[in-house]
Amino acid sequence: MNRMDAVRAAEAEMTEWRRAFHAAPELGFEESGTAARVAALCRGFGLEVTEGVGGTGVVATLRGTRGDGRAIGLRAELDALPMQEASGRDWCSGRDGISHACGHDGHMAMLLGAARALAAAPDIAGTVRFIFQPAEEGLGGARAMLADGLFDRFPCDEIYAAHNCDAPLGQVIVHHGPMAAAADRFEIVLEGQGGHGAEPHRAQNPLPAAARLLLALESLPARVTDARRPAVLTVGAIRGGEAFNAIPDRVRLAGTIRALDEQARATLEAALRRHVAAQAEAEGLTARLDYASPFAVTRNSDAEADHVIAAARDLFGAAAVTVDPPPEMGSEDFGFMLAERPGCCFLLGQGDDDHRAVCHDPRFDFNDRLLTIGAALWVRLVERRTGCV
Ligand SMILES: [Zn+2]
Ligand SMILES: [Zn+2]
Structure with missing residues (x-):
């Protein structure tokens, strides 16, 4: 056989x-x-x-x-x-x-x-x-x-x-260079002083600061990174406060930064750190930032991408192979292996x-x-x- x-x-x-x-x-x-x-x-x-x-x-x-x-x-x-x-x-x-x-x-x-x-x-x-x-x-x-x-x-x-993807069954998708983004994860805790909702002057409410911070962060990709280099910043969670008439003493925001190159990623991280520190300082709050970079950019090498393309065309025909569509802003930790050896991570519909x-x-x-x-x-x-x- x-x-x-x-x-x-x-x-x-x-x-x-x-x-x-x-x-x-x-x-x-x-x-x-x-x-x-x-x-x-x-x-x-x-x-x-x-x-x-x-x-x-x-x-x-x-x-x-x-x-x-x-x-x-x-x-x-x-x-x-x-x-x-x-x-x-x-x-x-x-x-x-x-x-x-x-x-x-x-x-x-x-x-x-x-x-x-x-x-x-x-x-x-x-x-x-x-x-x-x-x-x-x-x-x-x-x-x-x-x-x-x-x-x-x-x-x-x-x-x-x-990796599987939602393209039609059997479609093989191959990128030269970046195919998936670096993905960082952040969690910000702003801490102030709780109090009665009737007496904000006796408290330090972290909620307005969190709201300003969220808006500032969401606009960073449009302002601090090169518009020609794709980058995303998403705040996906915000938690703080319970009662309509009470000021909480803390609020937590969590989110992710995605980029297709290290320079854009590092620029966004630095800007985020500046904004967190500045917002806390301006409002007299303390800020804690946990920041992690669990995924590097998944970057294919050209020769190995070509080997996958050739094998796929050989088996399934040219129409079944899509070459170099825009990269994914999702992430893949095979990127760390690709940083050490030439290779290719490709998608299968x-x-x-x-x-x-x-x-x-x-x-x-x-x-x-x-x-x-x-x-x-x-x-x-x-x-x-x-x-x-
Ligand atoms: Zn997976
Ligand atoms: Zn997954």
Whole structure:
């Protein structure tokens, strides 16, 4: 059986794996059940398996039988999201408040399908590393694997990742350069002095300051960053006060900054810090700012983007490949791996009549019809990069 036939023959099993992952989702760095299942399957395919890389990460290695060649890293994610599922599927999450609403269950299953097909026909020149990373959803799983020596222990010459998206089923979307934004997270607490609503002069009300601050922050992308460099600042939460006639002593604002280059990101962060400090100072309040940068820009290298484009055109035809649409302002922590090795993170459309919800929507479910498409693309990419085609 050639490898593509092996991928097609694995469809039922990939679907079974995917739905089992879906029914038992685990949060970042707690994916011990998922990781154990992935490791067991990879051992069953005959791969060398290392567990516990960067916490719960798993790396499975296939050594080609045709001697030296490139080492190709292919990444999928183990973690689910802290949100309640509302997909109504039979394989719906069995865990309250946790669900595979980003489709990582499908990414794992399609990579496992590719691993099995490649392991069954290992006459390639080079090495394939199947990298299953923990905690992609903002908890720093990619950085944890890198800190644990990912690319020293498991050398890779080039790395790739795929993510589902709401484009039509089977559409392959590839960017040269930035494909997803850096995403920072901030939380601001303004503290004053509570009091009676009738006597504001005896209190220090943080609410008006929070309102002015919110308006100032929301307008920053239009004023401090270069208009030709996309950047977003969103305040997504504001909490303070309970009673109509009482002045609260604190208010909390939380939000995110997104940008496609480091300069725009850093400019917005600096401006935010200035505004928080100045507003607090002007109003006689104290301000606390927690600021985190869990996602770097996900920047593809041109040559590796071209390899994905070539493999996808080869398999599915030119019309199925979209090249260089505007990048996403969402984020992807594969960006940290791409900062260390050349590679490409590309998108796979999964939209059809039964799959309209975008990822992170409680109704989202991964489209199982994408499994053979994604696994076939992984296999063809490896074949092209290891001297088979
Ligand atoms: Zn996600
Ligand atoms: Zn995701």
